[in-house]
Amino acid sequence: MTVIRLPAAQPGTVLGTAPDTAESADAYRATGGYGGRTGPDELLAHLTASGLRGRGGAGFPTAVKLRSVRDRGGAPVVVANGEEGEPGSAKDRWLLRARPHLVLDGLARAAEVTGAVRGFVYLSDPAAGESVRRALAEHPPPLPVEVVETAHTYVAGEETAVVRRIDGGPALPAAKPPRPYERGVGGAPTLVSNVETLARIALTAAHPDLRYAVARHTLVTLSGGPGAPVLTEVRYGIALRALAARHGTPDAAGALMGGLFGGLVDAPALDLPLEPGALTAAGTALGCGAIRFLTPGCCxxxxxxxxxxxxxxxxxxxxxxxxxxxxxxxxxxxxxxxxxxxxxxxxxxxxxxxxxxxxxxxxxxxxxxxxxxxxxxxxxxxxxxxxxxxxxxxxxAEPADGRRRLTVAVPEVAGPPGRTRVPAPAAAPRTPPPTYPAQPALKGTP
Missing domain, CATH: 1.20.1440 (de novo design (two linked rop proteins))
Incomplete structure (x- = not known):
């Protein structure tokens, strides 16, 4: 079972103060959520100044993405992308289960900035879907928001796959261009944003004085050690080696970075700071924040x-x-x-x-x-x-088994008051992707 460790400083964190319990609308409002102090232009300026980057994997500047959708005109659409494809990541499903109001507030803020008239929450986790629907009923958003579910696969969260699924097609990537910000859901300019990114937009709106701290903290899912996987929030700049020590693997031989996208790094690379630019320059990536440390007993x-x-x-x-x-x-x-x-x-x-x-x-x-x-x-x-x-x-070791060995479970989250805690299921093989006819290999492929 994945456990949660709270950071030392509480203000402006995505984990909040009670990460093992689903947050109600009243509890969220008590922390400044759903407030109206920060207007869309001011919020965009704060996001530009803070340099907030997307947390879905690519790390694209959030303000640039918002501005690109806004400037296309028309009737934009905003999408909260909670389909977590990387097997070593648990942050997005936890967010939707535990802090759906934070995500929905961020979605509404993004809609204000872009001028969007419709919103979607895209996910594959049934528990997350139940939590989001409950939150929508508790605090109806200022624009129509629909929950769209899909099968849980690695490619289903790719932005063009998200658009295709919302439009009624298969959750499969499409050729680019156009990209969703140019032509997305229903042909409209569409913002497809990771749910952690939206959570940080909401925090920036509620606490603009903390915008730099909000932008420079990130959720990470740590696994691979002798203990349970850990979901925690850390500040950019911490050394990978320090994270390994915190996770109980001070003698790690390296790490599998960014879920799967960042590849493998060796032990000397653990002296690198957890900072997107530094990791990219070293030939790896932070990606979705999933880091699996290589223990001495694992080749x-x-x-x-x-x-x-x-x-x-x-x-x-x-x-x-x-x-x-x-x-x-x-x-x-x-x-x-x-x-x-x-x-x-x-x-x-x-x-x-x-x-x-x-x-x-x-x-x-x-x-x-x-x-x-x-x-x-x-x-x-x-x-x-x-x-x-x-x-x-x-x-x-047993033969290659990435579905079992690399997959981590979502941390346990108790329901709102009056509901019984439902333990999160143990990590299990994911639903196999749909079977499609194989296309002929292109010339020069292996």
């Missing part, structure tokens, strides 16, 4: 095989290059862990890590390439040793 090759296997299983199978590419990377890493790799396996992984990024409709193929490339870059001697002889750690 990075096993973790890489788990990650690539998960991505291959989650492919929507609508891009031939993704089907063949993720399968090739996953099979190669599984053979490396299973002591059946051929002498050219490392060369193939290097070639795919360089040639596959940017060729699929979404970031899934890029993530698989990043896993392969980062393993070769961060653990080259380990890869060579696996080619020479079986690895005792990999031999002791």
């Amino acid at each position: 990075p090759v096993t973790t890489a095989a788990d990650a690539a296997g998960h991505l291959a299983a989650e492919s929507a199978r609508q891009c031939g290059v993704c089907v063949s590419g993720t399968a090739a990377v996953g099979n190669a890493l599984a053979s490396l862990a299973g002591a059946t790799a051929g002498p050219d396996t490392a060369d193939s992984l290097h070639r795919w890590s360089q040639g596959l990024p940017g060729r699929g409709a979404c970031g899934l193929l890029d993530a698989a390439a990043a896993i392969a490339g980062s393993l070769l870059r961060s653990f080259p001697l380990l890869v060579r040793s696996h080619l020479a002889a079986p690895c005792p750690l990999c031999s002791a």
Whole structure:
């Protein structure tokens, strides 16, 4: 079961003061929520000054995204994206279960800034859906807001997949351009924003004096140690090594960063600060804030095989290059862990890590390439040793099983007063993505 650790300072935090209990509208209003002190132009100025970046993975400047939708004119749409595709992340589902009013307030604020006339909350977690619907009934928003549910898959949260699903189609990525801010739900300019980003917009509106603290704190899901996974809120700049020590893995051999998108880093990289720019410059990424530390008893090759296997299983199978590419990377890493790799396996992984990024409709193929490339870059001697002889750690581990080993559960959240606490289910394999006919592989794919 994932546990929550509160930060030392409480003001302006997304976790709040009672993260294990669903917040009521009255409790939220008591903290300054749903207030009308900050107007849309003033809020946009605060978001610009603070430099708040999106928390969905790409880290795009929030103010720029809001302004882009606003400036398209027409009748914009705003979407709270709570479909959490990364297996190692639990923050978005927890937010919707525990603090739905904070998210809905942020959605309403984003609608004011962009001039949106409709809103949607997009999710796949039934408990989160129940919590959001209850919150909507408690405090009806100033614009129509609809809850749209989808199957829980890796690609379902990609912004064009979100638009397609809300429009009644499959939750599958579409070719770009146009991007949603140009032409989204129903053909209207659409803001698709991660729920943590919206929560930070609401906090900025309620506490503009704390805008820099709000923008420079982030939720992280930490896993991989001997204890339970942890959801906590930290300030940008803290060293990854300090986070590892807090999580009970001070001797970590490295980490799997950003869910799966940031790839693997080695032990020296744990001296890096948890700051998007610094991590990007070092060839990794904060992504959705999911960090899995590599314990001494876990071989990075096993973790890489788990990650690539998960991505291959989650492919929507609508891009031939993704089907063949993720399968090739996953099979190669599984053979490396299973002591059946051929002498050219490392060369193939290097070639795919360089040639596959940017060729699929979404970031899934890029993530698989990043896993392969980062393993070769961060653990080259380990890869060579696996080619020479079986690895005792990999031999002791079960075959690649990213769905079980990499997935974390949502922290337990009690219902509002009068409702019985319902324990969150243990981490379980996710619903397999829908089966679509495989497309022919593009020329030059593995």
